[in-house]
Amino acid sequence: MKKFLPGICITMLLSSCMVGPDYKPIAVTIPQQYKQAAKPQPGWKIATPADTLDRGCWWQIFQDPVLNDLEAQLNITNQNIASVAAQYAQSLAIVKEAKAALAPMVTGTISASRQKPSASAFNSTSGTGTGGVTPTNGSGRSLKPYSTYIISFNASWAPDIWGAVRRVVEADADVAQATNALLAATRLSAQATLAQDYFEVRTLDNLQSVLDQTVKDDRKLLHLIKLRYQYGIASAGDVLQTQSTLENAEVNAINNAIARAQYEHAIAVLMGIPPALFSIDPKVTTLKPPIVPNEIPSELLERRPDIAEAERQAAAQNAQIGEAVSNFFPVLTLTGAGGFQSNIFSKLISSPASFWMIGAQLMGTLIDGGLRRAQLAAAEASYDQAVANYRQTILNAFQNVEDGLVADRILRKEEIAQRHAVNTSRAALRYQLENYKSGTVDLTTVLVAQTNYLTTEQYEVNVVGRQMVTVVELITALGGGWDVNQLFNPPASPSPYFKN
The missing domain is CATH 2.20.200.10 (Outer membrane efflux proteins (OEP))
Structure with a gap:
């Protein structure tokens, strides 16, 4: 046994070597504030993915009990989340499988x-x-x-003298981390889609109330026109024109119900429930978009799971370069x-x-016709591609936030202007209706005023609904809310499988 001891010691010593480049975090300089923020501040910082920071129950900012219950159930029953969770479990098993080659x-x-x-x-x-x-x-x-x-x-x-197996373990661990980030991205996407669909349902509920009231008002107007026709004040054409307006309003109310049902079905599928077994009770809701802070630090953006996924994919590609280099050794x-x-x-x-x-x-391989060099070149090119994808993901994330900020700011101005338009058109309708009763204007003038009022009222409801959806999009773009207190929470403990 003594004669083999020196060889064993040399083998163990060589097994501590590992060829190929060690991964270094990719340097990406990002601004500390956003152009469209209410109070932009100059300055730049290095991007550091922080997807382990707690996002919290961001949907609670809307203070809607129904939405809170739906979001809580979504995390349990959504099948897309379950599928990616199984994929993550599989990636952890692959890491274990790769580590077994070291023994x-x-x-x-x-x-x-x-x-x-x-x-x-x-x-x-x-x-x-x-x-x-x-x-x-x-x-x-x-x-x-x-x-x-x-x-x-x-x-x-087979002693891992050149670190080939350890590079495989490193790459598989990075892929597992990327899959974990994909799981977080899938969960965040499902949560955001649910919130958006829910606010679409509530917007349609509010719109249904407007349309139903329009039908009632048109029926009252038709009753008035028929009375005036009986007394010879209105013409048969006035009756037909008013009847047509009423029927169009009834059609719009029916179409609105179709759209609501479709959004309700979409929510059921998100919840992992057959649409036939799911329903949301209609309810007129006062939608109040939460106020976006004047200052939003760019560090919040670093919680985006898609950024973390892209960065981990780059790390995995870097490890595969080392794996390709090890093929040159026996x-x-x-x-x-x-x-x-x-x-x-x-x-x-x-x-x-x-x-x-x-x-x-x-x-060892003596002649391979350039196969190993081609494999190394391919691995290096894949790494360059992953780095470019990572940087592009960060740029896309900043665009998403800037788009959300400008949309939120403009929609708030639009909502104020539209509210004034509704008040003005309502007053105009009342004025023209009184003039019609006194005989100073014809029916067409009243119907035009009524149509204008209905249009402005519908648009106001839709603008508020778009505000709610835009806020959800902004929250998603920021990686799950804008609570700066979450930046100081300690990150979750990394899985032991991620140790390279």
Whole structure:
């Protein structure tokens, strides 16, 4: 054993080496504030993905109990989240599988057999054979059956001298982290989609109330026109025109109900529930978009899981460069075997029945037609692509936030202007209706004023609904809300599988 000790020590020492470049965080300079923020501030900082920071229950900012209940259930029953969660579990198992290649492989075998050789195969053999077999001496008589008992152990180990296996483990761990980020992105996307669809439903509920009231008002107006027609004040054309306006209003109310049902079905699917078993009670709701802070630090953006996913993919591609470099070096494999073999069971565990073997193999590729160089070039190009994707993901994230900020600011101004338009059109309708009753204007003037009022009222409802959806989009773009207190929460403990 002493003669093998120096070789074992050298092998262990070499196993601490690892070829290929070590991963260094990608330098991306980002602004500390946004152009469209109410109070932009100059300054730049280095991007550092922080997807482990707590996003909290960001939807609670809307203070809607129904939405809160739906979001809580979504995290449990959404099938897209469940699918990616299973993918994440699979990636963790792959990391374990890759780590197993660092350890020796030992197998054991226990076998027992009894056999009778063919007499014709030994018709030229004389004397007594081993293991209790007595061959024939040409007489052609059958040989005696004999038994064989074997207990054996085989071991093999390929020391990771150049770090090829460790690079595989590193890459698989980075992929697992990327999958974990994908899980967070899927969860955030599902939460945001649910919130958007829910506010679409509430917007349509409010719009349904407006349309139903319009139908009631048109019916009252039709009743008035019919009375005036009976007294000869209005014409038959006025009755038909008012009847047509009423029927159009009824059609709009029906179409609105169709759109609401479709959004409700979409929410049911998000919840993992068949649409036939799910419903949201209609309710007129005063939608109040939360106020976006004047200052939003760009650090919040670093919680976006898609940024973390892109960064981890780049790290995985970097590890694969080291794996490609290791292919240029030979692979050392140490093997050994030993055990006992006997034809007599009682003498199986004995010194004469023992056997052993130990050996080593060094194997490397001599000529491959440029295959390894091509593989290395491909790995380096894949890393460059991953770096570009990471930087582009950050740029896209800033665009999403800037778009959300400007949309929120403009929609708030639009909502104020639209509210004034509704008040003005309502007053104009009342004024023209009184003039019609007094005979100073015709019915067409009243219907035009009524249509204008309905249009402005519908637009006001839609603007508020768009505000709610825009705020959800902004929250999603920021990675889950704008609470700066979340920046100082300690990150979750990393999984032990992520240790390279």
